[in-house]
Amino acid sequence: MQFKNPEVLYFLALLIIPIIIHLFQLQKFVKVPFTNVAFLKKLVQQTRKSSRIKKCLILATRMLLFTAILFAFSQPYFSDKTTEEKQHTFIYLDNSLSTNATGEKGNLLQIAAQEIIENASKKDLYSLQTNTNFSSDITFEELKKTLLNIKNTAQKVDLSTVLLKINNSNKTKTNTLHKNILISDFQITYNSEFTNVTPVFSGIKLEATKKNNISIGSVFINNTNTENLTINILIKNQGEAKDNIPIAIFNNEKLISKQSFSIDKNSTKTILFTIQNQAKFLGKITLTFSDTFSFDNTFYFSLNSTKKVNVLSIGNNADFLSKIYTKDEFNFTESTTQNVNYNSIPKQQIVLLNELENIPESLSKSLLDFSKKGGTIVIIPNSKIELQSYNLFLNSVANTKIQSKISDTLKITNINFNHPLFKNVFSKKVTNFQYPIVKSHYPIQAKNSSKIISFENNTGFISQINNTNGNIFWVSSSLSKENSNFLNSPLIVPVFYNFGKLSFQHSKLFYYLDAENVIDVETEIEKDEILSIVNSNSSFIPPQQTYQNKVTITTNDNPTDAGFYYIIRKKDTLQTIAFNNPKEESLLQFLDINTLKDINPEINFSSSIEDFFINLNNKNEVHWLWKWFLALAIVSLLLEILILKFYKP
Structure with a gap:
């Protein structure tokens, strides 16, 4: 008493x-x-x-x-509490796409929100965390208003982030009783490690009644000609085998083709569509099938007329460059130091300095301006360079210095597979390739650089010098046959091809929501101008950086819905891009709650939201x-x- x-x-x-x-x-x-x-x-x-x-x-x-x-x-x-103490309940309600499924009572998310409203005490304070918002110390009426407007989202929040907020929220409140409840399907896309020191919480697992799902995993084009395109659609099936599933492809809203297919149990399958080759195509693929999730039965992609990357090589002639930078993807130009057209440099996306003995002051000034405006520079030194000339240029452009020449035969053995230059190049890490060698090289001394390919002594063979504007790549050795056999290595093609591709980020077939996407738009805008991204339902201004002949756009939290979007300058459409829901949300893999109980016995799971709040309200009820x-x-x-x-x- x-x-x-x-x-x-x-x-x-x-x-x-x-x-x-x-x-x-x-x-x-x-x-x-x-x-x-x-x-x-x-x-x-x-x-x-x-x-x-x-x-x-x-x-x-x-x-x-x-x-x-x-x-x-x-x-x-x-x-169970004193009258001076307040009851604060921290609620995490998972509104990810995977909770847009049907349970025994109906839609998982909507039923969960409704049960919270019906059973939560009107006298207590609440903090509500969803995948998109966090509301701290709100009343029941504010909680109710938020829950009534809650919608599914492609955005994800790591459960470790939720638990951290629980800790921070509880520390700032005195004379308060705390109760934490996590309502989720606990899909394994949430990368959280639970330990015996994890903050105590009550969990409620949302479960769908259906245990099978078929989804569109990806779309790619692997066969093109002047007349037709072959669209490859990757279908993933989780659960029992399925027969006669209709699939259709649209150009925006116009039906182009339709077929049906069957798929085995827990397998993947590629469906092919042949469409007419055209400069612009807004592709929408739809599956007609009722299963656990419906959001992954539609997939968007866009075909835009891709502009070629402008590549300028200054220095010695190199046959390998013309073979890599082919006419179908690149506008490749070669020039000697004496014949450089300085007016053409600002129009390039990438400039290669191919084995120059020295860098003239006039060229150095043009390249410095080119780099400041976002251009990419690749430097391949000559075996006999004028060290002072190179250092003057590198010091001005990237605060970097070349060290004296080292004449020593070294093997090229290490590859940084995590570097963007090798993204999607290797299916697995290769360690037993035939090692190229160099007989001499020029190491660099840079405050901020990363090694892409390294020698056996772990010094850099190809390095990226991090610059605030454009990319600068340093090849530490001459690639002449007298000095190196790197030109005979299978690495030569992906390295220089991706030098060109990374210099300008053309729009892809599609992008995923809730991911960082970088898109280069080839346009020249005025100083106070901005580009915006719009569709029929929404519009937003993405983070963007303006260069001389392009604007680099970055998307992350926006957009929030799958579909087609248009990059707009004033009233002109510059590009069409397609966004899809994250494919991880389609997985039917969830955390085992019994495992969580074994890790931390104080973590308990209630059978329903109603039972949790009835128990909480009874404990906190005051009997006068x-x-x-x-x-x-x-x-x-x-x-x-x-x-x-x-x-x-």
Whole structure:
């Protein structure tokens, strides 16, 4: 039992006063001489004894009356919390795409939101974390308003982030009882490690009734000619085999082709469509099938007329460059140092300095301006370079210095597979390839550089010098046949091909939501101009960086819905891009809650949201007792009245 006003109980000490008065009462019996009759003497004794009993009863009822009144004013109650403490409930409600499935009661997300509204206490404070927003210390009405408007999103939040917010939220609140509840399907896309020190929480697992799913995983083109394109559609099936599933391809809203297919249990399959080759195609692929998820039955892609990358090689003629930078993808130009057209440099995306003995001052100034405006520079030194000329240029463009030439035969052995230059080049890490060699090289001394390919002594053969604007790549050795056999290595093609491709990020067939996407738009805009991305339902201004002949756009949190979007300059459409929902959301793989219980026994899972809140509300309910003590006081007063009226000693 707890008391709201415990200080009132100090007045119980005053109850000693009537007890003292009773024990040391001033009234005394007076002896009156009477006839010495035995009967009368006995009657006097009985009257004195009855009078004492009556007074004790009256004292007891009055003591009980005052005690009950004092207890009533102290306001006693039963509860798991004190009346001064507040109840704060932290709720994480997973509104990822995977919760847009059907459970026993209906849509998982909508039913969960409705049950929270119906069962949560209207008196408590709440913090609500979703995949898109965090609302701290809100009332029930604010919680209700947010839940009524909640929608599924492609954005993800790591459960470790949620647990960190729980910790931070609890630390900032004093005199508060905390309860944490995580409502999710606990899909394994959430990369969280639970330990025995994980903050204690109650979990509720949302489960769909269907346990199979078919989805469109990806789209790619692997066969093109002047007339037709072959569209390859990768289909993934999770669950039992399925037959006669309709699939169709649209150009925007116009149906182009339709077919049906069958797929084996837990397998993948590629479906082919042949369409007419055209400069612009807004592709939409749809599957007609009812399963666990519906958001992955539609896939968007866009074909834009891709502009070629402008490549300028300055220096010695190199046959290998013209073979790599072919006419179908690149505008490749070669020039000697004496014949360089300096007016053409700003129009390039990438400039290669191929084995120059020195870098003239006029060329150095043009390349410095080119780099500041986002251009890519690849430097291949000559075996006999003028060190001072190179250092003047590299120091001005990237605060970098070349060290003296080292004449030592070294093998090229290490590849940085995580570098963007080798993205999608290798299906697995290769360690047993035939190592190329160099006989001499020029190491660099740079404050901020990363090695792409390294020698056996772990020094850099090809390095990227990190610059605030454009990319600068340093090849530390001459590639002439007299100095190296790197030109005969299978690495030569992907390295220089991707030098060209990375210099300008053409739009891809499609992009995924909730991922960082970098898109280069070839356009020249004025100083205060910006590009925007729009569709029929929304528009936003993405982060962007303006260069001389392009604008680099980055998307991450926006857009939020799959579909076609248009990159707009004023009222002109510069490019069309397609966004799709993350493919990880289609996985039917979820965390085992029994494993979580084994890791941390204090983590518990409730059977339903309703049971959780009923249990929480019952624990926090205050059972007031002052009414019972007031009733006891009234009863004591009535007893005293009855004793005074009917008890005659």
